[in-house]
Amino acid sequence: MIKAGQIDKGTALLIKGQPFVCIDREFVNPGKGSAFVRLKLKSPSTGQTLSETMKTQDNAEDITVVxxxxxxxxxxxxxxxxxxxxxxxxxxxxxxxxxxxxxxxxxxxxxxxxxxxxxxxxxxVPPKVVFLVAEAEEAVKGDTVQGATKYVTTETGLKVRVPIFIKQGEKIRVNTETREYLERVNN
Amino acid sequence: MKETARFRSWMNRTIRSFFDQKGYTEVDTPILSPTLIPESTIENFATRFENPFLPSAELYLVPSPEIFMKQLIADGMGSIYQISHCFRNSEQLGHIHNPEFSMLEYYTVGFDEQDSITLTEQLFSSLLPETGCEDLRPPFDRISVQEAMRIHAGVDLEKHQRQASLADEARRLGLSVPDEPESWEETFNRIFLTFVEPNLCKDRPLVLEKYPRQIECLANMEGNYRKRWELYVRGVEVANCYDELRDQDVIERYYIDEYARLVGKRSESGSVIPDTDPSLAAKFASLPPCSGVAIGLDRLQMLLMGKTSLEGVILFPLSGMLTSGNTRN
Structure with missing residues (x-):
């Protein structure tokens, strides 16, 4: 048993007999009395996600994982x-x-x-991963609008919105959680 | 980064000119204080005052400018506003939290919380472009806490005024409520946080109003509810408003209870227990009728800029400085 307040991303729990992994947690302090933790849990066997709100002092059944x-x-x-x-x-x-x-x-x-x-x-999957840009549209000439973006496809098939200066064959770092472009990576 | 800094500069100017035109006085009150209002839900930052000729003292970073602003109003300042930095310890470093944040707080003498809704709608209008941002545009939708609980959780609060009966409702909804004693407010929060808050309307700004009397705060009562509202925009809580309570006995009682809760909670965890000033209750009871609103400015900017996280809105987020130092690279 662990206290709900100790549950972190990656903590595995048994809920009604089913294993779930915590994929997100947020502390909320809505008012007087106990603080709460909002958990987003995912069942690895079905992919089903579940939201649970528990007092940080509530007990939860954790399981040992390797x-x-x-x-x-x-x-x-x-x-x-x-x-x-x-x-x-x-x-x-x-x-x-x-x-x-x-x-x-x-x-x-x-x-x-x-x-x-x-x-x-x-x-x-690491939170930030470097991908190769496998396909990229050509930047439109004369397009100088600030913050203009386009889509590129990585070698894994991931579509990412990037600044227009990114070219095919270049490497980019991507936030794997939000799937958002972070920066260009020089070789 | 530049865009963000310029947006904040424009936003602050616009807010100032909005309140200046309405005759409010901008005030500038300390962020470092030897006493705080006892608030059991807010953890504080403490530091030490050192001086060779004076006794050293513990000082606290204010979690809100309320403690000073209300004194100014009690002293006859009239309607005032302030943009200041506030500090809350032990907050999660997350997409909508930073322990140091910017707050816009405004008090209008002669207003109640309903008038403050109208004022806040006007403020929003002044910050919005002519087109777009439809989900930020006034008029705000309004829903009472009781109605929101009925719609999103199917719970009729009128029928469940006692904790035991509300706990049965929570269990009926599939929540596990342990047998250990808890307050009505805690049971309410189990239901509210699971079924209600995540499902509040996100298409328009929403004023969640008329808080149940069991959720204690220093807002005036009307029947079974308190004259308080919170504003949710795209599901994010951005503002809190009271019709300020002015009954000395009630305020005194409330502060004593809050202080006891705070000591109870923190003596175990070893966190900061701030000193309080016992004369505050009398001071605050001498306020003229007024309504105060506090808006989280970082969150407001995040929403106005179409972002879903404070990342890139707060120029130097604490999480970043803790991990990689305070130099932007």
Missing amino acids: DRDCQYLYNDGENFHLMLTDTFEQIEVPMGNFPDYQFLMKDGETYRCTFWEAQLLDIQ
């Missing part, structure tokens, strides 16, 4: 195929459990993954 490195092999359109790097055991998980992760993960790259028993609960 982190293991997994290499991302490929996806077949339905499942992600990953390999545990310590045992070379291959696993597959429905892509729906990790929506749009195919656009964030690079083939062959190793990611820290969270497991509860045999169940994959979380793939930890």
Whole structure:
């Protein structure tokens, strides 16, 4: 058991018998008495998200999870195929459990993954990732409007809104949570 | 960055000219104070005054300029406003929180909280471009807390004036309410924070008004509710308003209770317990009838600029300075 106030992003909980991972938490101090914590939880088996509001003093049932490195092999359109790097055991998980992760993960790259028993609960994509710009529209000549933007596609297929000066073949750093452009990366 | 700094500069000028034209006096009160109003929900920052010839003293960064502004009004200043920095400790460093933030606070003598809605609508109009920003444009929608609870949670507060019965409603809604005793307000908050606040209308600014009497504050009562409102814009809480209470006994009682709650809460956690001034209640009871509004200016700027986070609105956010120092790179 842990106090709800100790739950952090990544904490795994058992709610009505189902494992959930905290994907966001926000403290709220609405008034007198206890502070509250608003939790956004995700079920790794169904992808379902759940919002819970608890007093920071309320008890929650936490579960022990382990982190293991997994290499991302490929996806077949339905499942992600990953390999545990310590045992070379291959696993597959429905892509729906990790929506749009195919656009964030690079083939062959190793990611820290969270497991509860045999169940994959979380793939930890770093908060900022450098991507190669695979496709970019040409900037329109004479377009000098301040803050003008366009869309580019990364090597993983992620569409990102970027400033117009970004060209194909360049590298950009992207916030993987908001999927927003952060900066150009020089080689 | 430049755009943000210029926007703030324009916004502050516009706010000042709005209130100046209406005859309000801009005031400038301390942010460092030897006493604070006892508020059990707000954690404070403390520092020490040192001087070789005087006893050292603990000083606090104000969580709001209220303590000084109300004294000025009680002394006959008339309607006043202030743009100042305020400080709240132990707040989460998050997309709509920073421990240091800018507050616009204005008090209008002779107004009640309903008049303050109209005034705040006019202020919003002065800050909006001619087109666009439709979801920020007055008139504000209005809904009472009771009505919001009925619509979004199906709970009739009139029928659940006691904690035990409200807790049964919360359980009926699927919330787990432990058996340990808790206040009506805490149970209310379980329901409100889960079902009501996240679902409040985001298409227009919304005044959530008429707070239940069980949620104590220094706003005047009318029947079973308090003359207080909060303004939500795109679901973000940006303003809080009271029809200021002026009954010395009630204010005194309230401060004593709040101080006790504050000590109870903080002696365990070891956080700052600010000194208070026992003569405040009498001072505040001598206010003329008036209504005060506090607006979080960083959040207002965030909304006006079409952003969803204070990132890039606060030029030097504390979270950034804590991790990478205070030099912009």
